[in-house]
Amino acid sequence: MKASRKLKHRKNAKRKKSVWRLAIFLNTVFIKPDLQGKSWRACLDVLLRQYSALPDVVKAEARRQGRSQIRDAGLAELGSAIVAPSRQKGCQPAPAPGPSARPKCGACRSQWGPKALFSTQQAAEEFLVRNKGTGRMRAYCCPMSFGFHVGRRPATGPDGI
Numbered sequence: 001m002k003a004s005r006k007l008k009h010r011k012n013a014k015r016k017k018s019v020w021r022l023a024i025f026l027n028t029v030f031i032k033p034d035l036q037g038k039s040w041r042a043c044l045d046v047l048l049r050q051y052s053a054l055p056d057v058v059k060a061e062a063r064r065q066g067r068s069q070i071r072d073a074g075l076a077e078l079g080s081a082i083v084a085p086s087r088q089k090g091c092q093p094a095p096a097p098g099p100s101a102r103p104k105c106g107a108c109r110s111q112w113g114p115k116a117l118f119s120t121q122q123a124a125e126e127f128l129v130r131n132k133g134t135g136r137m138r139a140y141c142c143p144m145s146f147g148f149h150v151g152r153r154p155a156t157g158p159d160g161i
Protein backbone atom coordinates (compact mmCIF):
# COMPACT_ATOMS: atom_id res chain seq x y z
CA MET A 1 0.00 0.00 0.00
CA LYS A 2 3.06 2.19 0.19
CA ALA A 3 2.90 3.09 -3.46
CA SER A 4 -0.67 4.36 -3.34
CA ARG A 5 0.00 6.45 -0.25
CA LYS A 6 2.92 8.01 -2.00
CA LEU A 7 0.75 8.74 -5.01
CA LYS A 8 -1.89 10.36 -2.85
CA HIS A 9 0.74 12.48 -1.20
CA ARG A 10 2.07 13.57 -4.54
CA LYS A 11 -1.42 14.49 -5.74
CA ASN A 12 -2.00 16.57 -2.65
CA ALA A 13 1.32 18.34 -3.05
CA LYS A 14 0.34 19.17 -6.59
CA ARG A 15 -3.04 20.49 -5.47
CA LYS A 16 -1.40 22.57 -2.78
CA LYS A 17 0.82 24.18 -5.38
CA SER A 18 -2.16 24.92 -7.60
CA VAL A 19 -3.98 26.45 -4.63
CA TRP A 20 -0.96 28.60 -3.87
CA ARG A 21 -0.65 29.71 -7.47
CA LEU A 22 -4.34 30.61 -7.81
CA ALA A 23 -4.40 32.35 -4.43
CA ILE A 24 -1.44 34.47 -5.54
CA PHE A 25 -3.10 35.28 -8.85
CA LEU A 26 -6.34 36.36 -7.12
CA ASN A 27 -4.41 38.32 -4.53
CA THR A 28 -2.60 40.36 -7.17
CA VAL A 29 -5.92 41.70 -8.44
CA PHE A 30 -7.14 42.32 -4.90
CA ILE A 31 -9.64 39.52 -4.74
CA LYS A 32 -9.69 37.64 -1.48
CA PRO A 33 -9.07 33.99 -2.25
CA ASP A 34 -11.77 31.86 -0.66
CA LEU A 35 -9.82 29.26 1.28
CA GLN A 36 -12.49 27.85 3.54
CA GLY A 37 -12.41 24.43 1.85
CA LYS A 38 -11.65 21.52 4.15
CA SER A 39 -9.14 19.96 1.80
CA TRP A 40 -6.73 21.12 -0.86
CA ARG A 41 -9.04 19.69 -3.45
CA ALA A 42 -12.03 21.64 -2.07
CA CYS A 43 -9.98 24.86 -1.94
CA LEU A 44 -8.76 24.34 -5.44
CA ASP A 45 -12.32 23.90 -6.74
CA VAL A 46 -13.45 27.13 -5.12
CA LEU A 47 -10.41 29.09 -6.29
CA LEU A 48 -10.83 27.82 -9.83
CA ARG A 49 -14.42 29.00 -9.76
CA GLN A 50 -13.38 32.42 -8.40
CA TYR A 51 -10.65 32.74 -10.98
CA SER A 52 -12.65 31.61 -13.98
CA ALA A 53 -15.42 34.08 -13.10
CA LEU A 54 -13.02 36.98 -13.69
CA PRO A 55 -13.08 38.94 -16.94
CA ASP A 56 -10.34 37.85 -19.33
CA VAL A 57 -8.34 41.05 -18.98
CA VAL A 58 -8.28 40.68 -15.22
CA LYS A 59 -7.25 37.04 -15.52
CA ALA A 60 -4.42 38.02 -17.82
CA GLU A 61 -3.28 40.72 -15.42
CA ALA A 62 -3.52 38.35 -12.46
CA ARG A 63 -1.41 35.76 -14.27
CA ARG A 64 1.14 38.30 -15.40
CA GLN A 65 1.58 39.89 -11.98
CA GLY A 66 1.27 36.60 -10.15
CA ARG A 67 3.96 34.94 -12.22
CA SER A 68 6.35 37.81 -11.74
CA GLN A 69 5.73 37.79 -7.98
CA ILE A 70 6.28 34.03 -7.89
CA ARG A 71 9.51 34.50 -9.82
CA ASP A 72 10.67 37.11 -7.34
CA ALA A 73 9.53 35.63 -4.05
CA GLY A 74 8.98 31.92 -4.67
CA LEU A 75 5.74 29.99 -4.93
CA ALA A 76 5.90 28.33 -1.53
CA GLU A 77 6.82 31.48 0.37
CA LEU A 78 4.21 33.67 -1.24
CA GLY A 79 1.56 30.99 -1.43
CA SER A 80 1.82 29.85 2.15
CA ALA A 81 1.83 33.44 3.37
CA ILE A 82 -1.56 33.92 1.74
CA VAL A 83 -3.04 30.50 2.30
CA ALA A 84 -1.83 29.52 5.77
CA PRO A 85 -3.32 32.41 7.77
CA SER A 86 -6.72 32.10 6.07
CA ARG A 87 -6.85 28.39 6.67
CA GLN A 88 -5.85 28.68 10.29
CA LYS A 89 -8.10 31.52 11.35
CA GLY A 90 -11.05 30.69 9.16
CA CYS A 91 -13.34 33.61 8.58
CA GLN A 92 -11.55 36.92 8.87
CA PRO A 93 -11.49 40.27 7.16
CA ALA A 94 -9.98 40.27 3.70
CA PRO A 95 -6.22 40.10 4.07
CA ALA A 96 -5.29 43.37 2.45
CA PRO A 97 -2.38 42.57 0.21
CA GLY A 98 0.51 43.92 2.22
CA PRO A 99 2.03 47.15 1.05
CA SER A 100 5.16 45.21 0.17
CA ALA A 101 3.20 42.97 -2.19
CA ARG A 102 2.66 45.84 -4.59
CA PRO A 103 5.27 47.55 -6.70
CA LYS A 104 5.97 51.05 -5.46
CA CYS A 105 6.47 54.30 -7.26
CA GLY A 106 9.90 55.77 -6.87
CA ALA A 107 8.60 59.32 -7.17
CA CYS A 108 5.18 59.64 -5.55
CA ARG A 109 4.30 59.27 -1.91
CA SER A 110 1.08 59.19 0.00
CA GLN A 111 0.72 59.70 3.73
CA TRP A 112 1.46 55.98 4.11
CA GLY A 113 4.67 55.96 2.13
CA PRO A 114 5.54 55.37 -1.51
CA LYS A 115 2.44 55.05 -3.63
CA ALA A 116 1.48 51.69 -5.10
CA LEU A 117 2.19 51.57 -8.78
CA PHE A 118 -0.21 49.67 -11.01
CA SER A 119 1.01 48.57 -14.39
CA THR A 120 -2.27 49.32 -16.12
CA GLN A 121 -5.13 51.71 -15.59
CA GLN A 122 -7.35 48.64 -15.56
CA ALA A 123 -5.48 47.23 -12.57
CA ALA A 124 -5.73 50.54 -10.74
CA GLU A 125 -9.45 50.75 -11.44
CA GLU A 126 -9.96 47.16 -10.35
CA PHE A 127 -8.33 48.11 -7.08
CA LEU A 128 -10.69 51.06 -6.71
CA VAL A 129 -13.71 48.87 -7.35
CA ARG A 130 -12.45 46.23 -4.93
CA ASN A 131 -12.03 48.82 -2.22
CA LYS A 132 -15.30 50.55 -3.07
CA GLY A 133 -13.33 53.61 -4.03
CA THR A 134 -14.75 56.83 -2.77
CA GLY A 135 -15.91 59.47 -5.21
CA ARG A 136 -12.76 61.50 -4.80
CA MET A 137 -10.44 58.61 -5.56
CA ARG A 138 -9.53 57.85 -9.13
CA ALA A 139 -7.01 55.96 -11.16
CA TYR A 140 -4.55 58.25 -12.85
CA CYS A 141 -1.40 57.97 -14.84
CA CYS A 142 1.71 58.60 -12.76
CA PRO A 143 3.46 61.71 -14.02
CA MET A 144 6.88 60.36 -13.04
CA SER A 145 6.94 56.58 -13.37
CA PHE A 146 5.61 54.25 -16.00
CA GLY A 147 2.36 53.19 -14.41
CA PHE A 148 -0.84 54.22 -12.66
CA HIS A 149 -1.82 55.29 -9.19
CA VAL A 150 -5.02 55.31 -7.21
CA GLY A 151 -5.77 58.44 -5.27
CA ARG A 152 -6.80 61.99 -5.63
CA ARG A 153 -5.53 63.66 -8.71
CA PRO A 154 -1.86 64.49 -8.23
CA ALA A 155 -2.20 68.21 -8.94
CA THR A 156 -4.51 68.64 -5.95
CA GLY A 157 -2.42 66.55 -3.58
CA PRO A 158 -0.10 68.16 -1.05
CA ASP A 159 2.88 66.68 -2.81
CA GLY A 160 1.60 66.99 -6.33
CA ILE A 161 4.39 69.11 -7.64
Ligand SMILES: [Zn+2]
Pocket: 105, 106, 107, 108, 115, 142, 143, 144, 145, 149
Ligand atom coordinates in the same frame (compact mmCIF):
# COMPACT_ATOMS: atom_id res chain seq x y z
ZN1 LIG B 1 4.19 57.92 -9.22
